Amino acid sequence: MRRCLCLLAFLSFVPSLLADDWPQWLGPKRDGVWRESGIASKFPKDGPKVLWRQPIGPGYTGPAVANGRVFVMDRKRAKNEKGENLPPIQGAIPGTERVLCLNAADGKTLWQHEYDCPYKIGYPEGPRCTPTVVVDRVWTLGAMGDLHCLETASGKVVWSKNLRDEYKAETPVWGWAAHPLVDGDRIITLVGGEGSAVVALHKDTGKELWKALGVKEIGYAPPVIIEAAGKRQLIIWHTEAVNALNPETGEVYWSVPFPASGKPQRPAIAIGTPQKVRDCLFISSPHHGSLMLKLSSDKPGASVVWQGQSENLAKPDGLHSLLCSPAFKDGHVYGVCNFGELRCLRADTGERVWETYDATTKKKEFLGSAFLVQHEDRFIICNDLGDLILARLSGKGYEEIDRFHLLETTLSTRGRQVVWSHPAFANRCVFARNDKEIVCVSLAAEQSP
Numbered sequence: 001m002r003r004c005l006c007l008l009a010f011l012s013f014v015p016s017l018l019a020d021d022w023p024q025w026l027g028p029k030r031d032g033v034w035r036e037s038g039i040a041s042k043f044p045k046d047g048p049k050v051l052w053r054q055p056i057g058p059g060y061t062g063p064a065v066a067n068g069r070v071f072v073m074d075r076k077r078a079k080n081e082k083g084e085n086l087p088p089i090q091g092a093i094p095g096t097e098r099v100l101c102l103n104a105a106d107g108k109t110l111w112q113h114e115y116d117c118p119y120k121i122g123y124p125e126g127p128r129c130t131p132t133v134v135v136d137r138v139w140t141l142g143a144m145g146d147l148h149c150l151e152t153a154s155g156k157v158v159w160s161k162n163l164r165d166e167y168k169a170e171t172p173v174w175g176w177a178a179h180p181l182v183d184g185d186r187i188i189t190l191v192g193g194e195g196s197a198v199v200a201l202h203k204d205t206g207k208e209l210w211k212a213l214g215v216k217e218i219g220y221a222p223p224v225i226i227e228a229a230g231k232r233q234l235i236i237w238h239t240e241a242v243n244a245l246n247p248e249t250g251e252v253y254w255s256v257p258f259p260a261s262g263k264p265q266r267p268a269i270a271i272g273t274p275q276k277v278r279d280c281l282f283i284s285s286p287h288h289g290s291l292m293l294k295l296s297s298d299k300p301g302a303s304v305v306w307q308g309q310s311e312n313l314a315k316p317d318g319l320h321s322l323l324c325s326p327a328f329k330d331g332h333v334y335g336v337c338n339f340g341e342l343r344c345l346r347a348d349t350g351e352r353v354w355e356t357y358d359a360t361t362k363k364k365e366f367l368g369s370a371f372l373v374q375h376e377d378r379f380i381i382c383n384d385l386g387d388l389i390l391a392r393l394s395g396k397g398y399e400e401i402d403r404f405h406l407l408e409t410t411l412s413t414r415g416r417q418v419v420w421s422h423p424a425f426a427n428r429c430v431f432a433r434n435d436k437e438i439v440c441v442s443l444a445a446e447q448s449p
Helices: 002-020 165-166
Strands: 049-054 064-067 069-077 095-103 109-116 132-134 138-139 144-152 155-161 180-184 186-190 198-202 208-213 225-230 230-235 239-247 252-257 274-278 280-285 289-295 302-307 327-329 333-337 342-346 352-356 370-375 376-381 387-394 399-404 411-412 416-418 424-426 429-433 437-442
Touching: 064 132, 064 424, 069 138, 069 437, 095 138, 109 352, 132 180, 155 165, 180 225, 198 429, 208 302, 239 416, 252 302, 280 370, 302 387, 327 370, 333 370, 352 399, 370 387
Parallel strands: none
Antiparallel strands: 049 437, 064 069, 069 095, 095 109, 132 138, 138 144, 144 155, 180 186, 186 198, 198 208, 225 230, 230 239, 239 252, 274 280, 280 289, 289 302, 327 333, 333 342, 342 352, 370 376, 376 387, 387 399, 411 416, 424 429, 429 437
């Protein structure tokens, strides 16, 4: 009997071993690379097959896909008996946030968790952070600092806390938007408050394990873990510096000021995910441009290789990335600047090689953006016009392979309509959302009619 039970337990675990999931921000390794095989090299003549569409409320949260389920967040505005939005109360917009769990096969809602959440932030459409899924738990962080641990099977709350209240933290201008990271027994998140720019909590109980760093504004860049000098290093990029910490204790290994001390102080905005390639670490800021660091090999440390000099949004000297997390390939860096320019830089010098609007906004548009995901020898680009593009990026230029209009633009900003949510790639499909619906579209090489 015991042998049978062990076999049943193993068989129940096999699907999770075989599944190609997207369980957190930027995928399984948090690096923006999709490693699944059997993906179409071009789209079918009539476009890829839409497997399902389901209504959803507003939000920037990208979906997470794990174990046959899709996890995403949205927002519901509070309304009166006539169905009209209630006006702000003491400057706060009344409403609720929701965590939704959908069946990945058909999009049907399996459960939802909803809680009261008045908004007092810029761009108040909805929550920002992609859920993080590990085995039978999902962790979510709302725009006003509501951190939840839920059971994936039922949506039952295991624990929750409000970071703003718990740490007396000031709400970021655009809300909490740095996607939390689960590492071992820890969930690591940016918080704010006195000495608690970053906090590690026990993932199963919410108990504080350590806190570290002090900064006036925490920013929005997600924590990532890299390995260098034989050490696992937690990279925290806030509005004043790039920092490396011991993920187990919070001990600060090293810190590099960014923007550099003594430079004229433009707004310091930290959003894009820090990217490691070989022995270097790269970050890019909309106002202060890019910073390339060389990671020490003998002990934890970093030194500046090159740094952008322009603080002029309209005249970037290299890559001034806003929403897009940059990507590396074959000695080049790719990313999107503030006006929609997809740019290529030489990784060793920061020299600009080329730029194009073809993959993004077609013309110069303030806050034009796109998300880049690598797959084999090409990139999958999801731009803010709602297009999904297959393209090759190299030092020679931008080579578009195919394009499909994935979603309608539903968010109004700066006089135009956009989609600002990072898609997920799993099960040979793309899962993407706007402010009205979430869709699942097959990207398999072979598709039935």
